[in-house]
Amino acid sequence: AKVKGLPLTATNIRNNLRAVANPPGEVIMPGEFKKAFDLLRKGKKINYEGAAGSVDFDKNGDVVTPIEVWKFSKGGMVTVRVEHLF
Template identity: 65%
Template sequence: SLVTAVGEGRLDGFIGTKIGNPETPGTAIFAEAARAAGFDPAGSFVAQAYDAAFLLALAIQKNGSDSREGLSAALREVATAPGEVILPGEWQKAVELIAAGQDINYEGAAGSHEFDEKGDVPGVVIETVIEGPGFKDVGPVQ
């Protein structure tokens, strides 16, 4: 509706960003499960909320407690490579690997959650451009 209101062609080349879910095995699995449960997986922050809850639960499991002490380090450990890849819904697999002392790497509903040295997780924001009558996704902001 923005392009229609302003006029097609007037915004060509403009860029924007939106919260996004890149095409990965985890996003596909989540999208299928979400649709089966009756909700839109592309809704604003739906996949990100799922990942936040799943990652927190994994970090608590890894930490052995829901105490704040050690939780931040555990969160990074379960979210960041290296480790056995865990996809959305693979809770039991993750618990078994953690109990066995193996590293895991959650690849989620909203994509990868690799923490950098500052604690940021890049790549969950999608760059868009306006072309003709609508928006086109370019890909994750790097």
């Protein structure tokens, strides 16, 4: 939204999330926002990957990335299951 010159409103951010969070595009990791803005200003596509994994949206705007359920015990963190919700 910002690169397009739009005001930073919740609606404008929502309407532009899929364009920067889904493939195709150069992968952008957390902390690479300057790189992301530079690429967008040049008309390039980006694919933001969140700190915990992909942030891909389906056609309805739902995040389609699997969710991992963990359990913490004295031995550390253990994966209980991976849920594919969509």
